[in-house]
Amino acid sequence: MSALRPAVFLDRDGTINVDRSYITEPEHMQILPGAAEALQLLGEAGFACVVVTNQSAVGQGMMTDDDLDRIHAEMQRQLALAGVVLDGIYSCTVAPLTKDKLAIEHPDRKPAPGLLLRAADELRLDLAESWMIGDSLRDILAGQNAGCRGCILVRTGHPIDESQFHLAKPFVVLDDLMAAAWHVVGIAKCK
Numbered sequence: 001m002s003a004l005r006p007a008v009f010l011d012r013d014g015t016i017n018v019d020r021s022y023i024t025e026p027e028h029m030q031i032l033p034g035a036a037e038a039l040q041l042l043g044e045a046g047f048a049c050v051v052v053t054n055q056s057a058v059g060q061g062m063m064t065d066d067d068l069d070r071i072h073a074e075m076q077r078q079l080a081l082a083g084v085v086l087d088g089i090y091s092c093t094v095a096p097l098t099k100d101k102l103a104i105e106h107p108d109r110k111p112a113p114g115l116l117l118r119a120a121d122e123l124r125l126d127l128a129e130s131w132m133i134g135d136s137l138r139d140i141l142a143g144q145n146a147g148c149r150g151c152i153l154v155r156t157g158h159p160i161d162e163s164q165f166h167l168a169k170p171f172v173v174l175d176d177l178m179a180a181a182w183h184v185v186g187i188a189k190c191k
Contacts, residue, residue: 135153
């Protein structure tokens with residue numbers, strides 16, 4: 001049996017692609033500048049790149065699971081143009097029950113760690129050597145709740161509200177996915 005592999009878990013909207021509140025059609029998928037190159041850098045450094053995303057538009061009836069599959073196919077198509085193949089995409093389609101974005105309401109809905117734990121089990125990933133990158137505190141908390149080595153908040157999506165940072169263990173804040181990728185690769189090389 002092969003050894004466990006480190007991963008970088010990535011939020012989707014606002015981290016890899018432009019955040020448009022709810023993306024319900026494939027033509028609205030737009031990869032952020034530099035995101036594909038950042039994923040390529042991470043892959044070349046030996047990290048599995050796994051998207052973990054809350055997609056409550058399905059649970060709210062704004063789109064179907066098939067619509068979500070088409071949106072992810074378009075994301076993968078755009079990334080493939082830059083030579084990037086994701087190792088996995090894990091989605092929670094359950095609608096939130098409260099307005100508290102940091103409430104754990106379902107084991108797979110971030111900030112709960114379920115998507116990361118399932119990906120780690122199915123893809124044989126080493127959580128203790130893995131990272132979570134996202135644009136909201138719920139992404140950071142999901143990574144910390146899963147036992148990731150480190151978490152990075154990027155400034156390319158949601159406006160950053162520092163008033164709730166105390167709810168998480170220390171984490172890094174960087175401008176974008178490329179800066180985050182260089183940070184992760186730099187730490188891996190020092191090992």
